[in-house]
Each structure stands twice: as C-alpha cells, then as structure tokens.
Amino acid sequence: MHVVIVGSGIAGLTAAIRASSRHDVTLVTKGTLTDGATRYAQGGVAVALGADDSAALHQADTHVAAAGSADARAVEVLCTDGPARVRDLLALGVPFDRTTDRASLDRHGDDLARGREAAHGRWRVVHADGDATGAAIERTLADALHRRHVTILERTCLVDLVVREGAVVGLDVLDLLGEPRRLDADAVVLASGGAGHLYRETTNPLVATGDGQAAAWRAGAVLADVEFVQFHPTRLAVPDGGLVSEAVRGEGAVLRDARGDRFMTRLHPDAELAPRDVVARGIAAVVRDQGGAPVLLDATGLDPDFLVRRFPGLTRATRAAGLDWTREGVPVAPAAHYAMGGIATDAEGRTSLPGLLAVGEVACTGVHGANRLASNSLLEGLVFAVRAADALGAPRPGRVRLRGDATLDVVTVTDAADETRASRQDRTGGPDHRTGAADVRQAVQTVMTDRVGLLRDATGLASARRDLDHLAVASPTGVREHEDRALLDLARLTARAAEARTESRGAHARTDHPDTDPRAARPNGWVLRPAAVPQEVPA
Template identity: 40%
Template sequence: MAKKTSIQVGENIKFDFLIIGSGVAGASAALKLSKLGKVGLLCKETLFECNTRWAQGGIASVLSENDSYESHTQDTLIAGNGLCHEATVRKVVAAGPKAVQELIDMGVAFTPSESQNQYDFEYHLTQEGAHSARRIIHAADMTGAALQKTLVEKVTENPNIVILEFHTAIDLIVTDKVCPDFSRNRVLGAYVINERDNIISALLAKATILATGGHGKLYLYTTNPDVAAGDGVAMAWRAGARVANLEFMQFHPTCLYSPRAKNFLISEAMRGEGAILKSKNGKRFMEDAHPLKELAPRDIVARAIDAEIKKTGEAYVLLDISHKDPDFIKAHFPGIYSKCLSLGIDITKDPIPVVPAAHYSCGGIVTDTRGRTGIKALWAIGEVACTGLHGANRLASNSLLEGLVFADFVYEDIKNLWPDLQNYSIPEVPKWQIGKAGEPDEMVVISQLWDEIRRTMWNYVSIVRTEKRLSRAAARIDQICQEIETYYWNIIPSRSLVEVRNLAVVAQLTVKCARMRKESRGIHYSLDYPYTDDINYKKDTVVIS
C-alpha cells in the first residue's frame, strides 16, 4: 500500500515556449520569444537567483575603435587552446555590439567612461586576463546583478511571459517515452514540481529551451549559487542528447577565502586593473609562471595558485591592490570593497585572501550555432550548452556575451520555424504517476550522497588530475549513481532529490570525459599526461547516450 503523501498531481499546462532557467540567456530568450507567443519561464527560486547575478566582471565585446573583431576572435581562440569552433567564435564576436546596445537601450546601468574620448566609447571598458584590448563593458564590479535586475523588470512587466518561481524541473517529456507511436524523438516540455503548492504537473510546449546554467555545485568549493546543480545537462542526457567537453571545468583563480563568506568571487577585473598575487610571505609568484603574470589565462593562474598553496602548505594566497589609489579602488570595485570591509578586510590597505574555486563549465549539451541540440523542439543556451565558443578554456567575460547572443540566435531560428511550430498540435501527455513511491524516511540519505559526490569530485577531479584519481572517482561515482537510481524510483521527487540525482549524472559524465582525454589542454591538466597532443586529442570529447 502506498504511503500517504503531501504531494498532489496537477493538470497539464500548455505554453508556446517553455524556458527552464531565468539567467541572462533564459530571460533574454523569454523577452524575444514573447513577441511570437506565450512563454513559461521556470526558475528554481526567484527570477533573480541565478548564476548571472553573481557575475562581476562584465561583457566582452568590440566596442572601441582601438579594438577589432579579429583581435577578440584571436584572443578567444588562443584561450580555447585549439578546441574552439572558429565559425562559432566569429559569429558570436560579430553579434556582440548589437547585444550590448540592446542592453543599453533597456537601461542597464553600465559604468560611464571617465573621459569622453578615453576609449572612443561613452562607457568605461576594462581589460581582463588573456584579452589584448580593453573591451569589457561593466557595471562597476556587479555587472551580473545590474543586468539581471533590468531583465527581471522587463520580464515581470511582459504580459506574454508567465513567471514560474520555485518550480523545479524533474525531467524532460519526450515522445518515445510518453507517445511511443511517434517515429521521431521530440521534446514536449517537462514534468515540474511546484514547491509552493506541492504539485507535480506536466508543462507542455511547442518549443523547449534549456537555460539552466552550470553545475558548480558538483564541487566542494564553488563560486556558483545553490541552484547550479547541472539539471539541464542531466535532463538532456536522459532524453538522448549528446554532451561534450565536461572535463573542462574552469576554476576561478580568486574566490574569497573566509569562513564567514560563502562563494564570494573576487573579479578578474581586479587583476586587469593591477592587482598582484602574492604568497603569504609577500613573494610575487606569477612572474615565474607566465609572461603575462597576473593576466595569464585562468587555467594557468589557478594552477599557479594551487601549486603555491601545495608548496607552502598555507590555506590561501593573497591578492593585493592596495598600491592603487583608494578612491579608484572604491569606485571600480564597490561590491568587493564593501563585502571585504564587512569581514574586516580594507582592500585599500590590506591584501585579500583567495583560493581557486569551481566557476564555469566550458562543456555541456552539444548544440549548433542556432542552439539546436539534435533532439527535435529542444534548444540549449548559456552555460548549459557546449557551442564551441569556449573550447578548452573560456576567455574572461565571454560567458555573458554567449548567453545574450545565443538567446537571439535561438529566437531567430524559432521565428523561422514558427509557421510550422505554431500549427503543431501537442499530443495527449499522461500526468505524473506517483505509483507506490512514498515520502523519504530520512533526508540524511540525500545529504550524505550529495556530500560524497562533491568531496569525491574536489579531491579527484579538480584543478590537477591523475589517472589513479580519476579511476577512484569513477568507481565511487558509478556506485553512487546506482544507489541514487534505486532510491529515486521509490521516493516522491523533491528539489533535493532531483538535484542530487542530476549532480551524480553530471559527475559520472565529467569523469568519463576526463578519462577519455589523455593529454593536458586548457583547464584539463593531468600529471600523467602533462603535454598537449594535437595529433590525437585536438577535438571535442563527445559522449553519446
């Protein structure tokens, strides 16, 4: 006999478009697609809680006469270490100025130029690691928050967008599972938990767009918010999509080290404006690591910090910008200044303790330059997608750019398909079946599995890897996946259960990708294969379900 439960099964709800994820990619796509039809915009918490709001640096784009598309393209290709898809890079770079202008027209409060003629542009442009020019438009050091604030305002006032806050997607609905008479696999939407009302419903759509962000919560230390659990990659994988390059998890070199602060990022723009990395004894160590010193690509900076920490036995290194004018520091980094000051660190006088942390995945669901996943009626945009833009290492501030322009690419693609999509009749889809599943007896099971996944990934699959570590990770993660699947089918889904299941899948895929690459390239560094092998591995690591 089934256990009594508090969860209810709701009626199926239909939209023209279902967008899962409310960050820069999802919100931008929602605004554009609302011109065509009704949009359901789903987010696990509030509209504001996403990876975008935590982005500090800015948006990379060619906005000055002192810059060029070719320069931005070459910087991206160099950072990507041979794996960028050049056609994708060129298309994204060329679309950047239009995307930025749209944000300016919306009213995003970018930082104005200090001198009207300083960059031949009315807004201040900063420079970050591996960029050969000043091309980062920003809102002080809180660009993501300013961007998300404006997008949320526009989305909220749009009558064609239905906002679905505190909704967690369980799985995509695909025709071969619910309508087996269909000859071709097609996504019809998703089964979703409404956490406020404890209802599981099928949200159906003629087109579904995954914009779920990354999976930083896969690691013990991350700059990502709690919502970044790899949901999109896991759901798409179970639906039959290809994934690629998950071995390339970018570790941000400088996350604030403090027991009183959770996941606070120290922007790369600070190093772009002259901040210096030092060991605790005051020695500058990046001079020996790379000719660009603190402005070296992120993977090199992260490994140098990791090596310094291991060599000295200290828990962190120091990032020092105190040699700059205090007014300059406060004006350019007000968020960082305020946060550090609240912890007793005056960055105009004191260095900041920092450590590397999982930050951004350069891999994800394989898409083309239109955002198509290979499964009919399913698109993916933003960090959840592997578009070919980032290659083996993302160039700083290309992430917000990618989310913006791919939202437009998907809109243009769907607009072209709209005459056929508009007339598509969504078949009858069964409601969620609770069956004999019951409430969990003890939530400690989920928290235990979650902790094991994150510690296993941090210890064995982080900044520096070995074959032995990866083998150990594979054995444990495979076992955890089996445990979770057995547990999952006997328990009514909750957000925590859905997330730990998805994290386990993404961990398993990440380890698989890492074991397939027998070289060191970009973010993926192996002590057993410390060289780059262009003959055998100058290609994406694609995994097919």
C-alpha cells in the same frame, strides 16, 4: 507556438523577451526570477565596441584562451553579434558605467568605461555599478520581461524532459508546492545554467546543480566537452567568501605567496593576466607548497579611493570579513566557476533532439573550447539566446551542426551505475550496498574536488568513477533529491570524459599527461545508449 524556457539568468531572460513577440512563452525558474548566476557576475561584458578594437581581435583572444579547441564558427558569431546585443542592453536601460577620462575617450571613441581582464589584448570589458554588472543586467532584463506577455513560474524545478517519438514535447517539474506537474510544449529552451555544486568550493549560487544538462542527457541528447570545468583563480578565502573579479587584477592588483613574492611572474609572460586555467593552477601549486595557506591578492599599490569607487561590492565583502583590501593583501583561492561543456548545440541553440534548444552555460556551442575567456559568458548568454529565440518555429535543418559537427566524436555509453549494479548482481546474486541518499551530495563533492578537480590523473579518475558508481539517489521525490540525482549523473559523465582525454588542455590538467596533444584538439561528445533513454510515461 508554445515555448517553455527553463532558467532566468541572462540567457533565459533574453530568450523569453525575444521569443515573446512571436510566441506564447512560459518561463520556469527553480528560484525566484533573479536567483541565477547572472547576478553574481562582477567583471562585465567583453565586447569589441571601441574604435581601437574589432571582432577579429576579440576572436583571436578567445581562441588563445580556449587552448586551440574552440569552434571557429561559434567564436565568429559571438564576437560579430556581440556589439549589437550590448547595444540592445543599452536601449533597455542597463546603466553601464561611463568615463570622462580623455585618454579613454580618445582611444575608444565613446564614453563607456572599460576594464581589462586576463588574456584580453584590449580594454573591452564594459561594466555597470562598478563590480555589480550581472545584477544590473538582470534587474533590467527582469523589468523588461514583466512588461511582456510571459507566464512566469517561480520556485519550479525541472525534473525530466518528456520525449515522444524522438522529439521533446514537454517537461516534468515540481511546482512551488512540491507537487509534480507536466508542462506540454512545442519547444523547450534550456537556459538553466551550470553545475558548480559538483565541487565543495564554488562561486555559483545554490541553484547551480546541473538540472538541465542531466535532464537532457537522460532524454538522449548529446553532451560535449564536459571534462572542461573552469576554476576561477580568486575566490575570497574566508567563510562564505565570494568571487573576486578578474577586473581587480586587470586594474593592477598582484598575487603574492607567503614570502611576499609575485609568483605568477615566474609562470607566464602575462603574469596575473594569464588565462584563468594557468592562474588557477599556479595558485593551487603555491597553496599546496605552503601547506594549505592561501595566497594574497595585493591591491595596495593602487589608489584606495579608486578601489572603493571601482569595486564597491568587493569593498563591502572584505569589510564584512574584517579586512581592508585597500591597505592589506586579502586571501584568495580557486573555486569551481564555469562549465565549458554542456548540451551540444549549433549556433542557433538546436540540440540533437528535435524540440529541444539550449543556450548559455547549460549549452556547448564550442565557443569556449577548453577554457573560457574572461567576461565572455554574459555575452554568450545574450548572443545565442537571441539566435535561439529567432530560430523557434523555423524548419529544422536536415542536419544540425553540433559543436563542430564533423570534428565531434560522439561516444555512445551505458549508464555507469547500471553497468556496475548489473555486474555486481551477476557476481553476488543480490544488489550492492549503496551510500544513503542524505550523503550523496557531500560524497559527490568530495570525489570531484579531490580527484576530478584542478589536477587529475589516471589513478584518481579511475577510483573516482568506482566511488561514484557506488552512489545512488533512490526514488527522488523532493527538489533536493532531484538536484542530487542531476549532480551524480554529471559527476559520472565528467569523470568518464576526463579519463578519456589523455592530454592536458586548458582547464583539463592531467599530471600523468602534462603535454597538449595536437591530435586531440577535437571535442568529445557523449550520448546515453538508446535503450537507456526513458520513453514517455503517463502524467
């Protein structure tokens, strides 16, 4: 069968390598083969390989971080399949760091160097090149892909999925010359990553604009958990500052306010190693109280030579900013990092639409619940990409178990902008005034950052929905316009989902509903009303 895979991060590359042994595979990627978010991953891969660890312990930590709303089956699959998938990477030649430390050798039973990150009860995060794990994995996978018989289409942007009689049969793209093109397929696997550019500040690369989620939504696929957006606690708060790995805090660095106090010790028993949502909100509160001044990440209590050796990337980044993080605290602030929600799938990547599979950050198996455990994302890409590739060509079950199945409340909605436009035309007899296309991305990012970000409330969410409904991307033609359309679609859906969840849970924090409601643990799914789903049009 002919399979088209969209995306070239860890999930897309893994799926393409695995599927190429049995299928005719085309891989489509918006940038170059190594432009995705994977190469930005610093901390490593969380996996229970050590003699002192187990899949059960890894599962328990994942559920705690997920704030009681992870899908148990997905978590079990992640943690039990994980060791085999990391061994696959070792076999391919990923240069995971090694150690000669006797205590580590005795504890783990092997020489893999491990870090500990927030909310992990064990040192289980294996890493490569210090703090450049993602880049090392991506290089290795890209090299392996080039040895397979796979057609690679770089600088090719997903526009829409082609749906015929309720099944996905291909996709429309813009090729590297900006020309529209249709790719037919027996199956499409979306592995196109997240949508960090919904927000002004993000750790994501420029290509992370939610193209896959939005295309699936427009095609009629169910999306789930889109209200849960993770903000990484520590982005270097300098111009063009990047991610500061959680592993830095795992090694002993602390967070200090302007007075030099360790404020996280007052907020959580695990202090700087509390779950990401807790640390991010703690930092945001201090930044607000300090009039916008960032907090400081202080690693001066650690050996400078160790810091340079363990975190060479961060050392280069801080030096480029005129800072010496081995001798002084460096400014950090939260930034949009990861989408827990996405296209609802089962554990084999199958979606609500026959012919469409999704893996990695674009998908939602429910494995992260309301808040992702640190360093589970690379593992997710590996585990579920292999399972999806193995499911290609197999008979589709009569009933696909999406994100908890019976616990998923699917809400059928009309596109919010269509509702707004229709109501205004009824009242005025003409179209409403819309923001120009050139301003759409900036307007979306302003609304999402200010009202659908770390802290939310009913007033802000309602006004966010109204303001987003005033925006439109008229007749998109180029890549930028199609990205803006995707961001606007996802922004509307995220605001709607956040408004519907009247509790605080994990990364979703409502100041007007600060408590977690045990009755609200079940996930919400969202699907575009059938009449709004586009039918196939001639190429």
